[in-house]
């Protein structure tokens with residue numbers, strides 16, 4: 150018998166799923182039965198999205214009862230089932246392997262994070278989807294397709310937003326394990342950050358800037374480097390923060406990864422520790438991507454409209470993502486600056502301020518984060534995606550009956 154449960158809400162509680170139920174198959178045979186008998190179905194993974202991308206007008210399916218497996222095969226790692234980066238990382242580290250980057254938290258699922266283009270920071274680091282080398286995707290008839298880089302669907306399916314079917318396995322590129330030292334600094338002037346973003350973001354392996362767009366006490370540069378304390382931050386006046394770190398108006402409570410000492414990549418690249426609640430918890434997130442070449446101008450226009458959204462803001466984080474070749478990627482064929490907002494958990498208030506930011510960034514070919522809140526209409530989203538028609542054609546071929554489509558895909562992509 151296939152178990153069922155209530156769909157509940159997203160991790161932060163900002164979106165209550167409209168789906169009727171979550172089906173919980175316990176193996177691939179039961180999963181095939183679930184998909185083959187569904188009229189409409191979406192996958193719910195670790196629920197760390199802030200919109201209805203994962204929702205369904207009918208049922209959801211979760212892989213949480215399926216067996217999991219993490220296997221290093223040559224220079225790749227293959228994960229099967231609902232596996233998080235927190236579960237994956239120590240297994241590959243034990244075999245001397247690493248991923249090229251991680252997001253700010255390891256609690257998220259590999260399949261869900263890569264399906265939405267989740268990223269960390271670094272001018273030479275692509276998003277986490279750029280490490281995907283193959284996917285096993287179960288279609289609406291219960292058949293599994295191995296979609297590797299030679300497959301015609303690959304550049305669409307690697308950031309597939311769940312539109313191709315149920316991803317039952319993901320293979321990621323790995324590299325030899327490495328050590329990272331991180332430190333967070335206050336005292337770097339906003340004008341130095343916004344005036345020379347190449348120097349700041351290109352200074353080390355991964356650089357994040359936290360800001361509330363006005364109060365210098367909230368401006369913080371968080372650096373993750375291969376070679377200890379980097380000179381460039383201190384040359385810009387940066388001073389390491391003490392133990393009591395806070396991110397803008399979020400006071401973190403013993404939940405961040407160790408600073409000031411070297412450690413294996415997976416213990417330093419995420420800001421938040423796997424054993425603690427990340428970020429604030431009571432929040433909504435939004436993120437926009439603009440070409441890195443336009444960073445100065447884009448930062449200036451957001452700063453100009455910041456008074457209009459200040460009451461909603463907990464903190465912003467600025468990061469960079471290297472270009473890739475995935476059709477729905479915010480970094481498709483362009484290096485990008487990622488402008489992130491952590492908001493108070495007030496849906497109406499947040500939806501009220503987003504249009505002014507989106508209008509300010511519109512001249513920069515702005516693309517939204519697929520897993521976060523945005524109000525850009527579908528035609529504006531599609532206008533920036535040069536390969537959207539190729540994506541739609543591949544998704545229709547993979548799912549001709551439209552079983553894996555939902556309101557989000559119809560509204561934003563016209564699928």
Ligand SMILES: Cc1cc2nc3c(=O)[nH]c(=O)nc-3n(C[C@H](O)[C@H](O)[C@H](O)COP(=O)(O)OP(=O)(O)OC[C@H]3O[C@@H](n4cnc5c(N)ncnc54)[C@H](O)[C@@H]3O)c2cc1C
Pocket residue numbers: 160191192193194195196197198199202203204212252253254257258260261262264265266267268269310311312314315316317427428434518519520521
């Ligand atoms: C505190 C916090 C910090 C965050 N930090 C970052 C960050 O640093 N960088 C960043 O880019 N994002 C960040 N995010 C956003 C987050 O990484 C993305 O929204 C991601 O999609 C979450 O994945 P999930 O599996 O938890 O989400 P879910 O909502 O469960 O799934 C996401 C999407 O993937 C699909 N999906 C999931 N599993 C499968 C599957 N097996 N087969 C087919 N489709 C599937 C779902 O249908 C849905 O459309 C953060 C979120 C939170 C809450």
